[in-house]
Structure formats: C-alpha cells, structure tokens
Amino acid sequence: MNKEFLNQIIRERRAIFPSQYNDKPVSKEFIKILLENANWAPTHRLTEPWRFKVIQGEAKDRLGTFLSDTYTDITPEESFSPFKHKKIKDKCTAASSIIVICMQRDPKERVPEWEEIAATAMAVQNMWLTCTANEVGCYWSSPALIKYMNEFFEFEEGERCLGFLYLGNYNKDKTLNSKRNSIEEKVEWHD
Template sequence: MDIDQIIRNRRSIFPRQYNGKPVSKTIIKKILENANWAPTHRLTQPWRFKVMQGEAKNRLGTFLSNTYTDITSDDDFSPFKYEKILNNCKSSSVIIAICMQRDPKERIPEWEEVAATAMAVQNMWLTCSAHEIGCYWSSPKLIEYMGDFFDFEEGERCLGFFYLGNYDKSGEEVSKRDAIDSKVEWME
C-alpha cells in the first residue's frame, strides 16, 4: 500500500468489532516506534505510552467502570455505558494509554505538546492501517481520574486510550470527506 492508500484507509475500528485474535508484540513495538518519529518542537518528545494487555486490561476496565459509577449520579447512570466500558477493555487485544509529559521548562506552549502527542497517535493509526489492525482513540471524561490508576511523573497526564485489535474486514469500513476545495483559500 502506498502512503495515499494508507491515509485514506485509516478508520476508527471499535472494540466491539475486534475478533479476539491477538495483536503481535512485534506489531505493537512497530506501532510505538513509528509514534516516536512524530514532529516535536524543540525535541520535547512529550508522548508517553502505557501498554496494557491481559490482566492489566481487566484492571483498567474495573477501574474505569468503578470510577464511572462513583462520578455519575443515579439519574445519569447508564448500565449500557457501564458495560460498554468493561467490554471495550475485554474486547481489545491491547490498550495503550496515550499520555503527555509536559516540558518541565515550559519552553513551548502546552498546545504544541498536545499536538505533537496527537501526531504521534496519527503515526500509530497509520501504522495500524498499513497492517490492517483495528484501532480507536477514545478520550472519555474518565481520563481526568487516571492519576489514581497510573503513577504519573510530575507534569504527565493522560489524553486518552488507544484500543487495538484484529478484526474481520467487511468492506463496511467506509468514510467520506467533503472536497478539499471547500476548505482551502488560495491567496497570491
């Protein structure tokens, strides 16, 4: 596949679509290595990743579902959402916590480090696309509580979860975009 195809084939493939076949450690390492080559202003390289497999995924699911229960009023509580949180963790082969380490010297604006981390995730997503691995970036409100689950360094925080899993290609992974001409202004 050439780069144009890889970019155009990139999709959110959700945990409910995963088929249970594990993603190999070789591919996981390649995904993370490619993330490491994202652009980064002043080489702060702010991306940090916490890779969870096996029992660690189950612990994450329990923590997230319990936290959801704790922070949600009885009126707003959704048994469906509670189960979805658990099932997303169980259905995934791998969950990568996407974290950002703020430059201690704050040499650049924080938004640039968030953007660099997002570009690292885009590299992960494109690598998954090239290897036909399903993936999905979720940034639920629950990420605000991840300091109770992970031992973060000073200035580190969670920006979301990157769920990965093999899936059976159905041809339904279709997306569309409005024409680029509607989004570009040419100036001379």
C-alpha cells in the same frame, strides 16, 4: 517510497471499534513497531512529549473495572446508564491491547502546551497509519474518565492522560466506510 500507497493508507485510515475486534491477539512485536513509529513524530524543540503505557492481559480487566467503577462513582443516579457502564468494561475486554496515551509537559515549558499535545497527537497518527497499513484495528478514545487516571497510574510531574488507543485484529470482509466533504470547502487560496 510508493507515494500512491501512502495516499491510500491515509485515505483508508478508519476508527475500528473494540466491538469489531476478533479474538486474534495483536503481537507484542507489532506493538513495538507501533511505538517506534510513534517516536518519530514531529516535535518542536525535541521535547518528545509522548508517553505510552501498554495494557494487556489481566491489566485490561483491572483498567475496565477501574473505569466502570469510576463512572459509577462520578455519575449521578438519575444520569447513570447500565448500558454505558457495561460498554466501558466491554471495550477493555474486547481489545487485544490498550495503549494509554499520555503527554509529558516539558518541565522548562519551552513550547506552548498545545504544541506538545499536537506532537502527541501526531505520534498517535503515526501509530494509526501503521495499524491501517498492517490491517490492525485501532480506535482513539478520550472519555471524560481520563482525568481520573492519576488514581490508576503513578504519573510523573507534568504528565497526563490524553486517551486510550484500543488495538485489535478484525475481520477484513466488512467494508469500512467514511466520507469527507471536499477540501475545496476548507481552503482559501491567496496569490
């Protein structure tokens, strides 16, 4: 394994937003690789809590309509933003595919819920790093609207939505910047 390549991929991982995507579709074969890599995330007591729903084609339009209509329904008139309403729909349209990120709570509750949420987040990180290594854009969004997703999908008992992973190809000619404060500001060493 090339350790430097792994370090580079981790440090180059960025949120690439749907507005930055081009019209080239992300292949179903690549999405299958993403999902398989997600499946290898760490999981305490092997609960494997991650669940995914892949949204493509006309289903993206249905999701965009549902989310924008829900936004309209739950937003007081004085707080309603036509810009936000349009942006909700546009994100669904601009994405090549959307992976709905769900967490299935262990029915026996053998581990704390936060551990299952963390395991699901690690599965998403595996997908995000896979996207980075393959120069595919992705962005994890967890809008307040996710709490209404049980009106769009039939969830299993104990299953809930944690967000959406938007996927799309993008033009690589743009520099994607990010910064982090020094790790030394975040670590205490004890001997």
